[in-house]
Amino acid sequence: MPEQDERLERYDPTAFEPRWQARWEELGLHRTDLRDRSKPPYYLLTMWPYPSGDLHIGHWYVKTPTDAIARYKRAKGFNVFYPVGFDAFGLPAENAAIKRKIHPREWTVANMENMRRQLRSMGASFDWSSEVVTCDPAYFRWNQWIFLKFYERGVAYRKQAPVDWCPSCQVTLAREQVEGVDRICWRCSTPVTKRDLTQWFFKITDYAEELLSFDGLNWPEPVRTMQANWIGRSEGAEVDFAVAPAAHHPGGEALRVFTTRPDTLYGATFMVLAPEHPLVATITAPERRAAVDAYVEATKRKSEIDRLSATREKSGVDTGAFAVNPVNGERIPVWIADYVLAGYGTGAIMAVPAHDERDHAFAVRFGLPIRTVMAPAALTATPDAVPLPYDEKGDGAAIAVNSAAWEGAAWPASFEQAVAHLERTGAGARSITYRLRDWLISRQRYWGTPIPIIHCPACGPVGVPAEQLPVTLPDDVDFQPTGESPLKTATAWLNVPCPKCGGPGQRETDTMDTFVDSSWYWYRYLSPGNEHGPIDRDLVDAWCPVDQYTGGAEHAVMHLLYSRFFTKALRDLGLVGESEPFTRLFNQGQILGADGERMSKSRGNVQDPDELVGRHGADAVRLFLMFMGPWDQGGPWSSSGISGMVRFLGRVWTLALDPLGREPGDPRAGRLPEGQDAAAAEASIRRAAHRAISGVGADIEAFRFNTAVAKLMELANALFPYRGSPVAGGGAWNEAIAMLLSGLAPMAPHIAEEIHARLQAAAGIAGDDPRWRSIHARPWPAVDESLLAESTREIPVQVNGKLRDRLQVPAAATEPEIEALALALPKVLAALEGRAPKKVIHAGGRLINIVG
């Protein structure tokens, strides 16, 4: 057969995907001119990867749609900045070093190399010229610089405190890095313990109130809620009780408590201090000393898990001391118990057992008195055995009872009156408390940014002078974990003169939490080589805040909270102008293993993208990931279905490059559909194309990639019947093919470019022709709105809300016309069973419902 030779070769992505990747880079297609002000800027950021060695399919799941956004926005006329880099410090590199005896740097560099190759194989349109790598001294010197600025302003400070410690990683953790009620390490899931250490902190609590505001931000509700809960704002009052004089103790000290319910002050029948409370040592009565000391000791030894154990059986001991309630002068006993936390509020509470479940349990256990101070408005007293819940609204609304100064007041007036009373008498004041703790950033590890401090016996901790930065990492260290930083073993590096007095000093040996590295990296992308400062303010003003950020919700109260804090702190240093880093955030879902579990090497359920790309091509994998379902949903991995993407791309290939071909097995091949002439066929083609491209644009804007792909499939399906027909290859056809390719280009960039290049070549424009242009440098097609409407409409006809028939009417048909036609339909008459219609509802010309 002679046609055999002319037959189009099959779609084979491996033949051209790498070629286009190389060509795009050669053309500098994705390099952004940051000074170009001719187009509106669009800063698109995706969470940078940790160089663990291999990209898995989860990385692709985040980055593929993000890349489609980048490409789409370029086509829409934006100057898109889409950078990438590596979060290259961290424990896995150090663990690899311990296990395999290679330097963490070597391991990291090799992994980054592999991951760069993998990212390129996706066809991702990153601007590699702005790459940032955190383990590069050119980056981390600015961590140190910022740290010193924070230190100068008191944002960074050092204190001794009980801190969270992972016994497996042998490292301290920030509170945010301890997960769940089991209190496990975020990295290795080992239960965390407590250690009393002197460590560096960042004063994120100074920004607690500001961090609660998400004004002007388009962030997912769950993340905002999680951050708000994490910050945990409580409105209440601080109240000073006075320690009562006793034989062993003169008394008089203020015993300050925080309460959200000052209106229940008359119901305070005892007080409870955290065992760590400083007053415990002085106020304890001699005869109680032994029991109190034993309890304090036992608490210290108890792990956090035991202390918060599931049984929640209340424990505690009486100190023998008394305190005086400022509102009624009553003497009440002071106890200590571990259910009161030292780190929250003032570390002391007034117990109101009648109205608080925990206090109630404690009172019952130890036989302490219970006094009701709230009662339903209708009653004057309730049984003392049951705590009355704080029911502030509705039928159970309670009023204050046994509460002289605000007797009879209902919430929230009772609160206001109580606070006013306290402020008038000087016994207390309105107060707000947050659950947020300061960010512990010291890590007893090697592979991180050295904290630029020199400890001097005479001057204390002294910042390394800015001109001596960066403090780099010495290579002659012992990585074996000892619970202390490996940097302690680098004696030559360790001992340096004090910058202040010149006396013998020692470097700080802890390194910074790697979350510090990722708390400002998007600013550095704008000027990665800048040697004059961490941030180029002009570029930041032009490009920031980031327009769109994409990444996982697992960072809700870690990276995403730290980054907001950093932005505000950098703003207060005058380094940036804005208060928020990311205007719009999207959290994609998580791809699980085929077994529905989190992907991990130990489970053996990790999907390797290289293998998929080798078999199906990058475009098919990209499309498949976008087509799986809504992007924020994720789900278990299954590769069944990927063949459908290959099939679809094959159809696009055939449609575009062999429009006149016919399939031997197709019964209708070459003919126009029944009842259509060429003009009708072309109109139908144009309508399908314009509708598709209009829908695809709207879907990408709304991050509905699955339906965007479906619309392109619909267009291909609509065109296929015309292949080989008289209209194939005509004007309408070619316009439709161009739209199909443009719509596909953001999501499947290689095949779109390959077909586009072949079509240009067929038109006499080869790749070296100055007229040649990449499809990715072309504008998004303009949609002719007039083509979106059909010339005739199909109106569903319902009787009593049930579908009975459908009606074909001209697009311009009026409601009375439609109604007349509908009422004449035999099926409608049958459904009405002879009754006259009571009412007819026209749903905006889209549907008619006859009520009879």
Next chain:
RNA sequence: GCCGGAGUGGCGGAAUGGCAGACGCAUCCGACUUAAAAUCGGCCGGUCGCAAGGCCGUGUGGGUUCGAGUCCCACCUUCGGCACCA
């Protein structure tokens, strides 16, 4: 316990309060082929019926509405987050 998300065919999923199941996978049927694969065309929620067509159907039970997968109330299941925070 508290806060947030999700429950739709065999499967992934679609649907501004208006035709439930778009698009795809799998299965099945047909065409092309000596044959298979690939490709092309088609069936594809359940049920009754020869058919035309009817009835049922979006986790459960109520409600609002001419009309509910969609809104409201209660509940069940499931996935995340938080959890003695005074």
